[in-house]
Amino acid sequence: MIATGSSAQPILEVHGLSVNVYKGEHRVPLLQDVSLQLVCGETLGLVGRSGSGKTTLALSIMRLLDAGFEISSGEILFKGQDLLRASSSEMRRLWGRHISMVFQEPYSALNPLADIGTQIGEVMQEHLGCTRAQARQRAAELLCDLDVDQPELRLRQYPHQLSGGQRQRALIAAALAGAPEILIADEPTTALDPVAQIQILNQLRDCCLKREISLLLISHDIPAVVALADFVVVMETGSIIEAGPVAHIIEAPMASPTKELLQAARRFSKSAILATI
Amino acid sequence: MALLEVRQLRKLFSGTRFSRTGQVIHAVDSVSFEVENGESLGVVGESGSGKTTLARCILRLLEPTSGEIFFESEDLLSLGGGELRRMRRKLQAVFQDPFSSLNPRMRAAQIVEEPLIIHRLGNPQQRRSRVEEMFHMVGLETEGLCRFPHAFSAGQRQRIALARALVCGPSMLIADEPLAALDLVSQESLLTLMERLKLEMKISFLFISHGVVSAARLCERIAVMWRGRLVEVAPARVLFTSPLHPYTRALLRAVPDLEGAKNLRAPEPPDRTLRLGELYEASPGHWVAA
Numbered sequence: 238m239i240a241t242g243s244s245a246q247p248i249l250e251v252h253g254l255s256v257n258v259y260k261g262e263h264r265v266p267l268l269q270d271v272s273l274q275l276v277c278g279e280t281l282g283l284v285g286r287s288g289s290g291k292t293t294l295a296l297s298i299m300r301l302l303d304a305g306f307e308i309s310s311g312e313i314l315f316k317g318q319d320l321l322r323a324s325s326s327e328m329r330r331l332w333g334r335h336i337s338m339v340f341q342e343p344y345s346a347l348n349p350l351a352d353i354g355t356q357i358g359e360v361m362q363e364h365l366g367c368t369r370a371q372a373r374q375r376a377a378e379l380l381c382d383l384d385v386d387q388p389e390l391r392l393r394q395y396p397h398q399l400s401g402g403q404r405q406r407a408l409i410a411a412a413l414a415g416a417p418e419i420l421i422a423d424e425p426t427t428a429l430d431p432v433a434q435i436q437i438l439n440q441l442r443d444c445c446l447k448r449e450i451s452l453l454l455i456s457h458d459i460p461a462v463v464a465l466a467d468f469v470v471v472m473e474t475g476s477i478i479e480a481g482p483v484a485h486i487i488e489a490p491m492a493s494p495t496k497e498l499l500q501a502a503r504r505f506s507k508s509a510i511l512a513t514i
Numbered sequence: 515m516a517l518l519e520v521r522q523l524r525k526l527f528s529g530t531r532f533s534r535t536g537q538v539i540h541a542v543d544s545v546s547f548e549v550e551n552g553e554s555l556g557v558v559g560e561s562g563s564g565k566t567t568l569a570r571c572i573l574r575l576l577e578p579t580s581g582e583i584f585f586e587s588e589d590l591l592s593l594g595g596g597e598l599r600r601m602r603r604k605l606q607a608v609f610q611d612p613f614s615s616l617n618p619r620m621r622a623a624q625i626v627e628e629p630l631i632i633h634r635l636g637n638p639q640q641r642r643s644r645v646e647e648m649f650h651m652v653g654l655e656t657e658g659l660c661r662f663p664h665a666f667s668a669g670q671r672q673r674i675a676l677a678r679a680l681v682c683g684p685s686m687l688i689a690d691e692p693l694a695a696l697d698l699v700s701q702e703s704l705l706t707l708m709e710r711l712k713l714e715m716k717i718s719f720l721f722i723s724h725g726v727v728s729a730a731r732l733c734e735r736i737a738v739m740w741r742g743r744l745v746e747v748a749p750a751r752v753l754f755t756s757p758l759h760p761y762t763r764a765l766l767r768a769v770p771d772l773e774g775a776k777n778l779r780a781p782e783p784p785d786r787t788l789r790l791g792e793l794y795e796a797s798p799g800h801w802v803a804a
C-alpha cells in the first residue's frame with residue numbers, strides 16, 4: 238500500500254483482506270486482497286461505484302458481517318491488535334468507545350422501540366460512566382451541535398417520528414457520543430439538504446480535529462470527500478484500484494472508474510447544469 | 515384538469531408518542547400545487563421541512579389534518595379501500611428508506627412481481643418476463659433475482675424499489691430521494707432512465723430530492739420547501755438563474771461543486787422566525803412566498 242508520509246502512524250491497517258459470501262455451494266468473492274491504512278488523526282476517503290464493496294469493508298472492520306460471510310484471508314490491525322482474532326467481548330469493549338460507525342441506512346440502524354435520547358445516550362452510560370440524566374444532557378448538546386432544531390423534543394421522539402435527515406444526524410450523534418478514536422462514516426450525509434450537508438461536514442471535520450478522531454469517510458459525494466479527506470482510496474468490484482493524496486487523485490486520476498466518477502461529479506455541478514436546462 | 519392537484523394541505527403531528535406537553539409540529543402547512551399530465555415537479559428543500567410527510571399524505575399513508583388532493587380528477591381523500599387500491603396502480607412510490615420498505619422475507623423477483631399479482635396483471639410467464647425486463651431497465655443483473663434484500667448494496671436496493679414501483683406502468687411516480695444511495699455515474703444512468711420513462715411512457719414524477727441538480731435535470735419545475743411551507747415554485751432554469759426567496763438562495767449557494775470543494779463555507783440560511791406569507795406570482799410561472 239502507498240504510505241501517506243514517512244512519520245505517519247497508522248491507527249488502523251487492513252492487509253490483504255478477502256471476503257466471500259456463499260450461495261449454496263457457490264462462492265462469491267466480495268472483497269479481494271484489500272489493503273489500506275488510516276493514519277492517526279487523518280481522514281481517509283473511500284469512494285467507488287455502488288455495489289463495489291465499501292460497506293462490506295466497513296462491516297468487516299467492525300466485525301459486524303452476517304454469518305453467511307467468510308473472511309478468507311487478511312488482517313485488520315487496530316493499534317497493532319488484529320481485530321479478526323478479537324473475541325466478541327473484546328469487540329464490545331471497542332465498539333462505540335474506540336471504533337464507532339455511522340451506518341449507511343439510518344432507519345434500519347436505529348432501534349424502532351427506543352427513543353432517540355436513549356439511543357444516543359447508551360454508549361455514554363455504558364462506557365463513560367455517565368448517569369442517564371448526564372447522558373441525555375450531553376445527547377441534547379450533540380444534536381444541537383449538529384443543527385437539529387428542537388433537540389430536547391427529538392430526544393423523546395422515536396425514529397419513525399423524525400425526518401430522514403434528523404435520523405441521520407441522530408445516528409452521527411450516537412456514533413460521536415463515545416468520543417471514539419476511529420469513526421467509520423458510511424454515507425453520512427445522504428439524507429441532508431445541501432446547506433445542512435456543509436454544516437455537518439464542518440462539524441465532523443472540527444470534531445475530528447478537536448478530539449483527534451481518525452475518520453474513514455465513505456461517500457458518493459466527491460466534493461465532500463475532497464473537503465475532508467487527506468488521502469483517498471477508490472474501490473471497484475471488491476478491489477482497490479487507485480489510492481493517493483486527495484489533490485493528486487482529483488487532478489490526475491489514473492484508473493478509468495475514477496475518471497468516470499470525477500467526470501460525473503463535474504457534470505452535476507451548478508455551472509454544468511445551467512448549460513443543459 | 516391537472517394530473518395531481520394539492521390544495522391547502524396541512525399535517526400536524528403531536529411532538530412525541532405520549533405527548534404530555536401538547537407540543538405540535540406543523541410538518542406540512544398550507545401547501546398547494548399542481549402537476550400537469552406528463553409534467554414533472556421537483557421538490558427540494560430543508561431537511562425536516564415536510565417533503566416526506568407531503569408524499570405520504572398524497573399516498574394516503576398519512577391522513578392529512580386538512581386540505582384536498584385530486585389525482586386524475588378524483589378526490590383522493592374520499593376514496594375507500596378498493597378504489598384506493600385501483601388508484602395505487604396509477605400512483606406509485608419509491609420511499610426514502612428503501613430497506614425498510616422492502617419485505618425482508620421476499621426475494622427480489624417476488625418483490626418486483628407483487629404489484630402485478632395484486633392488480634391481477636398477466637399470467638405467471640408474462641409476469642416473470644416482465645420482472646426480468648424491469649431488472650434490466652433499472653440496471654440490475656438478473657443473477658440477483660433470487661436474492662433477499664439484505665444481500666444487495668444500498669444502491670442496488672434502491673433500484674429494486676424503483677423496479678417495483680414501475681412494474682405496472684403508473685401514470686405518476688412519487689419518488690422520495692430515489693438516488694441518494696447511488697454513486698453519480700449510477701445516478702446519471704437512472705436519471706436518463708427516468709427521462710426516457712417520462713418521454714416514452716408519459717410518466718409524471720414528483721421527485722423529492724436533496725440533489726437540486728438532479729431535480730433540475732429531470733423536472734420542468736421545482737418547488738422549494740422550508741419549515742413546512744412552499745416558499746418558491748419556478749421553472750428549473752428560472753430557479754437557478756434568479757432565485758428570489760432567501761432560503762432558495764442559501765440552498766443554491768450550498769450546491770456542491772468539485773472546484774472549490776475544499777472551503778466548506780455554509781451559506782447563512784434565513785432566520786427561522788421569518789414570517790411566511792402566501793405565494794404570489796413574481797413573474798409568469800415564478801411563485802414566491804411574500
Ligand SMILES: Nc1ncnc2c1ncn2[C@@H]1O[C@H](COP(=O)(O)OP(=O)(O)OP(=O)(O)O)[C@@H](O)[C@H]1O
Nearest residue numbers: 258287288289290291292293665666667668669670
Ligand atoms: N449475501 C450476499 N450474496 C451475494 N452478494 C452479496 C451479498 N451481500 C452483498 N452482496 C454483494 O456485495 C457487493 C458489495 O456490497 P456493498 O454493500 O459492500 O457495496 P457498497 O460499495 O457499499 O455499495 P453502495 O454504495 O450501494 O452502498 C454488492 O454487489 C452486493 O450485491
Ligand SMILES: Nc1ncnc2c1ncn2[C@@H]1O[C@H](COP(=O)(O)OP(=O)(O)OP(=O)(O)O)[C@@H](O)[C@H]1O
Nearest residue numbers: 398399400401402527541561562563564565566567
Ligand atoms: N410520525 C411523526 N410524528 C411526529 N412528528 C413527525 C412524524 N413524522 C414526521 N414528523 C416531523 O415532521 C417534520 C417533517 O418531517 P418530514 O419527514 O416530512 O421531513 P423531510 O422534508 O422529508 O425531511 P428530510 O429531508 O430530512 O427527509 C419533522 O420535524 C419531523 O420530525
Ligand SMILES: [Mg+2]
Nearest residue numbers: 292341667668
Ligand atoms: Mg454501502
Ligand SMILES: [Mg+2]
Nearest residue numbers: 400401566610
Ligand atoms: Mg424525507
